[in-house]
Amino acid sequence: MQSPARHFTALERRATFGLASVYGLRMLGLFIILPVFALYAESLPGGRNPTLVGLALGVYGLTQALLQIPFGWLSDRIGRKPVIYLGLVLFAAGSFVAAAAPNVQWVIAGRALQGAGAISAAVMALAADLTREERRTQAMAVIGVSIGAAFALSLIVSAPLSRLIGVPGIFALTGVLALAAMGVVAWLVPTPGQSRFHSDAEARLGLVAAVAREPQLVRLNFGVFALHAVLMALWVAVPFALRRAGLAADHHWQVYLPVLLGSVLLMVPAIVYAERRAKLKQVFICAIVALVVAEATLALAGDSVLGVAAALLAFFAGFNILEASLPSLISKVAPVAAKGTAIGIYSSVQFLGTFAGGAAGGFLYGHYGAYALYGFCAMLLLAWLGVAAGMRQPPAVRTHMYPVPAMDQQKARGLAEQLARLPGVREALVLAAEGVAYIKADADGFDEQRALRLIGEMA
Incomplete structure (x- = not known):
C-alpha cells in the first residue's frame, strides 16, 4: 500500500x-x-x-x-x-x-x-x-x-x-x-x-456519559468552560474601562489591534517550545497564570489606557495559547473510538462557559462593580489552575487515520491487534462499518510504512 x-x-x-x-x-x-x-x-x-x-x-x-x-x-x-x-x-x-x-x-x-x-x-x-x-x-x-x-x-x-x-x-x-x-x-x-x-468527527450519543466522566477530559472541559466564561465576562467591563480612560468607542480598535498582534508574537514561540520540548503542561500552566495576572492588572489599571492595554496583552497571549492547546490535548487524551464524542462535549461545554460568563459578568458588574467581576474571573481561573496542576504530562502522540478495504468484524479485530503490536503504537482501532483504521502512536518511533503494509495485506 x-x-x-x-x-x-x-x-x-x-x-x-x-x-x-x-x-x-x-x-x-x-x-x-x-x-x-x-x-x-x-x-x-x-x-x-x-x-x-x-x-x-x-x-x-x-x-x-x-x-x-x-x-x-x-x-x-x-x-x-x-x-x-x-x-x-x-x-x-x-x-x-x-x-x-x-x-x-x-x-x-x-x-x-x-x-x-x-x-x-x-x-x-x-x-x-x-x-x-x-x-x-x-x-x-x-x-x-x-x-x-x-x-x-x-x-x-x-x-x-x-x-x-x-x-x-x-x-x-x-x-x-x-x-x-x-x-x-x-x-x-x-x-x-x-x-x-x-x-473522529461526530458525537456518538451512547458514549457521551462515559466520555464526560473521564478524569483527564473533565479537567480539559472545566478549562474551556472557565476560559470562555472569563472571555465573555470581560466584554461587559472592558469597553467601559477604555471609555473611562478617555478613549472614544470608535478608537478602541487602536488598542485591540496592537494587542492582538503582540499576543500572536508571544503565542507562536510558546507553542513551538511546548511541542518541541514536550513541555506542553508547563506552558499550559504559565498561560493560565498569565490570565490571572491580566485580571489583577485590569483591577489595578484604573483610568489608564496603557494599563488596560497591558492587561489585555497578557490576557490574549494566554488565551491564544490555551485556545490552541486545548483541542490538541483533547485529541491526545481521548480514546480513538470516542474522539468525535469528546470534541462534541468539549465544544458544548465551551458554549456553556460563554453563556455563564456573560450572565455572571453582567450580574456582578451591575450589582457590585468591575472589581467584583475581575475578582470572580480571577477566582475561576485560580480554580482552573488547581485543576490543571493535577493534569498528567500529555503524551507526545498523534492520531493517524487510514482507509481500509471491506472486511468483516473478525478481520477488523485481527488487524487492530496487529497494528497495536507495532512499535510506538499506543492504541489501534479498525472500524469495518466506517472503513477506517485509527492509530494513536508516538510522534517519534512510529513506522507508518509497516502499518500501511499490514493494511494493504488485507486487500
Missing part, C-alpha cells in the same frame, strides 16, 4: 475552504458585536441593566450548547446540507431580529435565535464526508483557523463598522452574510455521494 497523498485533491480543497468560509462568517457574526455592544446598549430601553447586557452577549452560547449535538445527530438522518441550511436560516433570522430590536430584551431573543443555528457538528461531519481519512486532520485544522481569524477580525473591524453603520447595521450585515453563506454551501461546497457516521 502506498503512503497516503500529502496534498488535498481539488474536491477536498473546495470542500475545506468553502466550509471554513461558512463557519468563519457565522462565527464572525457572533463575535463582531462583543467589543461594541455594551456601549451601544446604553441607548436601548433596558440597556443600562448590565445583567441584561451580559445575557445579550452570552445567551447564544446556551442555545448553541443545547442544540449542537442534536443538530449533528439530525444531519446523520436527513443530510448535512439541509441541516446547515436550517442553521444558517435561524442565524440570519436571529440577526435580523437583533437588528430591529426596540429594546435589549429583543436583542437577547435575537442572539438566542442566532445560537440556535448550531451547525458546528454538521459542518464537521460534512467535511469528514468530503475528505479522505489521511487529510481530515488538516481539513479540520483549516476550519479551526477560520474561527480564530473571525475572532481577531471582529475585534479590529467592530468599532469602525459601528461608527459607519451602527450596531443594528452590523446585526443586519451578519444576517445578509449568513444568507450568502447558504449560496457557498449550495454552489461551492460539493455534495457527498454518501454520508456516514465518522467516529
Whole structure:
C-alpha cells in the first residue's frame, strides 16, 4: 500500500475552504458585536441593566450548547446540507431580529435565535464526508483557523463598522452574510455521494456519559468552560474601562489591534517550545497564570489606557495559547473510538462557559462593580489552575487515520491487534462499518510504512 497523498485533491480543497468560509462568517457574526455592544446598549430601553447586557452577549452560547449535538445527530438522518441550511436560516433570522430590536430584551431573543443555528457538528461531519481519512486532520485544522481569524477580525473591524453603520447595521450585515453563506454551501461546497457516521468527527450519543466522566477530559472541559466564561465576562467591563480612560468607542480598535498582534508574537514561540520540548503542561500552566495576572492588572489599571492595554496583552497571549492547546490535548487524551464524542462535549461545554460568563459578568458588574467581576474571573481561573496542576504530562502522540478495504468484524479485530503490536503504537482501532483504521502512536518511533503494509495485506 502506498503512503497516503500529502496534498488535498481539488474536491477536498473546495470542500475545506468553502466550509471554513461558512463557519468563519457565522462565527464572525457572533463575535463582531462583543467589543461594541455594551456601549451601544446604553441607548436601548433596558440597556443600562448590565445583567441584561451580559445575557445579550452570552445567551447564544446556551442555545448553541443545547442544540449542537442534536443538530449533528439530525444531519446523520436527513443530510448535512439541509441541516446547515436550517442553521444558517435561524442565524440570519436571529440577526435580523437583533437588528430591529426596540429594546435589549429583543436583542437577547435575537442572539438566542442566532445560537440556535448550531451547525458546528454538521459542518464537521460534512467535511469528514468530503475528505479522505489521511487529510481530515488538516481539513479540520483549516476550519479551526477560520474561527480564530473571525475572532481577531471582529475585534479590529467592530468599532469602525459601528461608527459607519451602527450596531443594528452590523446585526443586519451578519444576517445578509449568513444568507450568502447558504449560496457557498449550495454552489461551492460539493455534495457527498454518501454520508456516514465518522467516529473522529461526530458525537456518538451512547458514549457521551462515559466520555464526560473521564478524569483527564473533565479537567480539559472545566478549562474551556472557565476560559470562555472569563472571555465573555470581560466584554461587559472592558469597553467601559477604555471609555473611562478617555478613549472614544470608535478608537478602541487602536488598542485591540496592537494587542492582538503582540499576543500572536508571544503565542507562536510558546507553542513551538511546548511541542518541541514536550513541555506542553508547563506552558499550559504559565498561560493560565498569565490570565490571572491580566485580571489583577485590569483591577489595578484604573483610568489608564496603557494599563488596560497591558492587561489585555497578557490576557490574549494566554488565551491564544490555551485556545490552541486545548483541542490538541483533547485529541491526545481521548480514546480513538470516542474522539468525535469528546470534541462534541468539549465544544458544548465551551458554549456553556460563554453563556455563564456573560450572565455572571453582567450580574456582578451591575450589582457590585468591575472589581467584583475581575475578582470572580480571577477566582475561576485560580480554580482552573488547581485543576490543571493535577493534569498528567500529555503524551507526545498523534492520531493517524487510514482507509481500509471491506472486511468483516473478525478481520477488523485481527488487524487492530496487529497494528497495536507495532512499535510506538499506543492504541489501534479498525472500524469495518466506517472503513477506517485509527492509530494513536508516538510522534517519534512510529513506522507508518509497516502499518500501511499490514493494511494493504488485507486487500
